Amino acid sequence: xxxxxxxxxxxxxxxxxxxxxxxxxxxxxxxxxxxxxxxxxxxxxxxxxxxxxxxxxxxxxxxxxxxxxxxxxxxxxxxxxxxxxxxxxxxxxxxxxxxxxxxxxxxxxxxxxxxxxxxxxxxxxxxxxxxxxxxxxxxxxxxxxxxxxxxxxxxxxxxxxxxxxxxxxxxxxxxxxxxxxxxxxxxxxxxxxxxxxxxxxxxxxxxxxxxxxxxxxxxxxxxxxxxxxxxxxxxxxxxxxxxxxxxxxxxxxxxxxxxxxxxxxxxxxxxxxxxxxxxxxxxxxxxxxxxxxxxxxxxxxxxxxxxxxxxxxxxxxxxxxxxxxxxxxxxxxxxxxxxxxxxxxxxxxxxxxxxxxxxxxxxxxxxxxxxxxxxxxxxxxxxxxxxxxxxxxxxxxxxxxxxxxxxxxxxxxxxxxxxxxxxxxxxxxxxxxxxxxxxxxxxxxxxxxxxxxxxxxxxxxxxxxxxxxxxxx
Numbered sequence: 001x002x003x004x005x006x007x008x009x010x011x012x013x014x015x016x017x018x019x020x021x022x023x024x025x026x027x028x029x030x031x032x033x034x035x036x037x038x039x040x041x042x043x044x045x046x047x048x049x050x051x052x053x054x055x056x057x058x059x060x061x062x063x064x065x066x067x068x069x070x071x072x073x074x075x076x077x078x079x080x081x082x083x084x085x086x087x088x089x090x091x092x093x094x095x096x097x098x099x100x101x102x103x104x105x106x107x108x109x110x111x112x113x114x115x116x117x118x119x120x121x122x123x124x125x126x127x128x129x130x131x132x133x134x135x136x137x138x139x140x141x142x143x144x145x146x147x148x149x150x151x152x153x154x155x156x157x158x159x160x161x162x163x164x165x166x167x168x169x170x171x172x173x174x175x176x177x178x179x180x181x182x183x184x185x186x187x188x189x190x191x192x193x194x195x196x197x198x199x200x201x202x203x204x205x206x207x208x209x210x211x212x213x214x215x216x217x218x219x220x221x222x223x224x225x226x227x228x229x230x231x232x233x234x235x236x237x238x239x240x241x242x243x244x245x246x247x248x249x250x251x252x253x254x255x256x257x258x259x260x261x262x263x264x265x266x267x268x269x270x271x272x273x274x275x276x277x278x279x280x281x282x283x284x285x286x287x288x289x290x291x292x293x294x295x296x297x298x299x300x301x302x303x304x305x306x307x308x309x310x311x312x313x314x315x316x317x318x319x320x321x322x323x324x325x326x327x328x329x330x331x332x333x334x335x336x337x338x339x340x341x342x343x344x345x346x347x348x349x350x351x352x353x354x355x356x357x358x359x360x361x362x363x364x365x366x367x368x369x370x371x372x373x374x375x376x377x378x379x380x381x382x383x384x385x386x387x388x389x390x391x392x393x394x395x396x397x398x399x400x401x402x403x404x405x406x407x408x409x410x411x412x413x414x415x416x417x418x419x420x421x422x423x424x425x426x427x428x429x430x431x432x433x434x435x436x437x438x439x440x441x442x443x444x445x446x447x448x449x450x451x452x453x454x455x456x457x458x459x460x461x462x463x464x465x466x467x468x469x470x471x472x473x
Contacts, residue, residue, distance in 0.1 A: 071100075071103070074103075075102060075103050075106065078106075078107075079106060079110075131149075131151040131152075132151060132152050134151060134153055135153055135227075136153055136224055136225060136226050136227075137150075137151060137153045137154025137155075137156075137157050137158075137206070137223075137224065137225030137226070137227070138150075138151045138153070138154055138222070138223070138224060138225075139151075139154050139174070139183075139222075139223040139225065140213065140220070140221070140222055141170065141183055141221040141222075141223065142220055143219040143220055145169060145170050145184070146167060146168060146169055146170070146173075147168050147169075147170060147173035147174065150162055150173065150174075153225070153227075154225050156202075157199055157202060157204050157206055157225055157227055158174055158175065158176060158179070158201060158202065158225075159175075159199075159201040159202050160173060160174060160175060161173075170183060170184070175201060176197075176199055176200055176201065177200075178197050178198075178200075179197055179199070179208065182195050182197065182208055182210065183210055183221060183223055187210050187211060187212055187221065188212065192209055192210060193208075193209070193210045193211075194207065194208065194209045194210075195207075195208050196208075196228075203229075204227055204229045205227070205228045205229045205232055206225045206226060206227055206228065206229075207225070207226045207228055208223060208224070209223070209224045209226075210222070210223045211224075241409060249288065249291070252284040252285075252287050252288045253288075255280070255284045256281055256284050256285070259277045259280050259284070260281070262277060263277055291424065295424065297428055298409065298424060298427060298428050298431065301428065301431040301432060301435065308350075308351040308354065308435055308436070309351045309353070309354075310349055310350060310351055311349070311350070311352060312347060312348075312349060312460060313347070313348060313350055313352050313355075314345045314346060314347055314348075315346040315347075315348050315350075315355075315380055315387045315389060315457065316341040316342060316345060316346055316380055318350075318352055318355050318356050318359065319339065319341060319359055319378060319380055319389055320339050320341065321356065322356040322357075322359040322360045322363070323337060323339045323359070323360075323363055323378050325360060326360060326363050326364060326367065329364070329367055330363075330367055330376060333367055333370070333372060334372035334373055335367060335370055335372070335373075335374050335375065336374070336375040336376065337363070337375075337376050337378070338375065338376070338377045338378065339377075339378045339379075340377070340378070340379045340380075341379070341380045342381050342382060344382075346380055346382060346387035346459065347387075347459060347460040348387050348436075348457045348458065348459060348460055349436075349458070349460050350436050350457055351436070354432050354435075354436075355432075355436070355457075357428075357429075357432070358429045358432050358433060358440075358455060359378070359389060359391070359455075361425040361426065361428065361429045362389075362391040362426075362429065362453045362455070363376065363378065363391055364425060365391075365425060365426060365453065366391050366392075366393035366395060366451075366453070369393070369395040369396045369451075370393045370394060370395030370396075370450075371395065371396075374393060374394040374395055375393070375394050376391065376392070376393045376394075377391075377393075378390070378391050378392075379392075383456070385458060385459050386438075386439075386456040386457065386458060386459060387456070387457050387458075387459050388455070388456050389454070389455050390452055390454040390455075391452065391453045391454075392450065392451070392452040393450050393451060393452075394450045395450055395451065396448060396451075397444045397445065397446055397447045397448050397449045397450050397451050398442060398444035398446075398447070398451050399444075399446065399447055400446075402442075402444075403441070403442045403443070403444065404442075406426055406442055407426050407427055407429075407430040407440070407442075408427060409424060409427045411427075426453075429455075433455050433457070436457055437457075437458055438455060438456050438457040438458065439455070439456045440453070440454070440455045440456075441453075441454055442454075
């Protein structure tokens with residue numbers, strides 16, 4: 001306001017002084033050119049013209065400049081509003097040609113800068129989305145050995161914050177001595193550094209690559225981290241699977257070879273011995289056939305090729321028939337098999353045949369690991385929105401670290417169980433239950449104290465009937 005007001009005052013004063021000077025010059029010229037009588041006649045009109053013309057000229061000049069000053073103030077406010085959180089004001093199109101040209105130039109420049117800013121924001125958002133969705137870790141290290149960026153994948157591998165702004169040093173930001181030492185090692189664009197590391201905080205195995213970033217000589221570095229933990233675990237599982245299959249097939253094949261060689265050496269001449277050996281061959285062949293069938297079944301389930309024949313069924317109608325099919329086997333092992341179902345229906349959306357196989361697998365597992373004189377109890381009940389079937393036994397039990405591993409393929413907790421099947425039944429049961437959207441788990445107080453295997457399937461209608469009595473079957 002003050003600069004504009006001072007400008008108007010100075011312009012008005014200059015205009016008035018100009019009028020006075022013009023009148024004075026005219027007066028002097030006329031005085032020289034005329035006689036004394038004529039000069040006397042012109043003196044008073046010239047004085048009046050000077051005193052009237054000077055204020056009028058100053059006022060007119062001030063009015064003209066007021067419009068220009070107002071336009072300049074509007075340009076200044078519009079320029080200052082570019083940084084305002086309320087948003088920019090429109091640039092004025094009033095004033096003289098110079099002010100209008102200045103306003104248009106500033107507006108065009110501002111629009112271009114805003115377009116560049118929007119493009120940069122878009123690129124920044126896209127880059128952040130890409131970094132956030134990457135499965136590989138990305139770490140950017142500045143020239144002063146501070147960390148400016150850690151994406152979510154790298155944060156998960158290192159157990160650190162996922163975003164930094166160059167204010168944390170390498171040791172404070174990454175908190176892993178081996179990784180910090182690796183990053184500090186010299187690198188070049190032609191020979192990027194690479195190393196396999198085990199992160200101490202998360203025990204993750206990572207493959208780290210460090211390459212120079214940005215202008216050469218600034219010593220900025222880009223560090224890429226690839227998590228190899230799951231890949232290594234998969235490789236271990238594959239090797240164990242091949243080794244276990246080889247072992248499980250070698251055992252019956254060795255027995256078959258021994259039986260066949262004995263028959264060839266003359267045992268076939270004795271009818272009783274021949275019959276016994278042929279029965280042994282039949283048992284071993286049946287064992288191999290069952291294992292191959294289970295492997296194929298497991299492969300179909302894991303690959304998603306085993307379709308479910310889903311229907312609305314009552315779990316209470318599936319469990320008792322499945323248990324009855326194994327009563328004879330339980331009796332041969334001198335075991336008591338008891339079934340108790342929930343008093344009310346437990347409707348589930350499931351494949352009846354595969355669900356029955358899961359129940360039979362759990363009961364068969366309990367029969368294998370329960371000594372003679374023991375008991376097996378099969379129950380169904382409702383818990384919240386799930387229908388539960390549990391198989392509890394008084395057998396060998398499980399250690400705490402076995403409760404999850406018991407569902408792995410070919411897993412056997414100790415050598416004494418090596419003859420109790422191939423170890424595929426519980427793995428098939430787990431995959432089948434997961435196909436149904438359910439859960440399967442094991443509980444045990446400890447070795448020698450029995451175990452309970454439970455399966456939870458979502459109820460079709462989540463009615464709460466948690467305390468109804470069981471019906472013995």
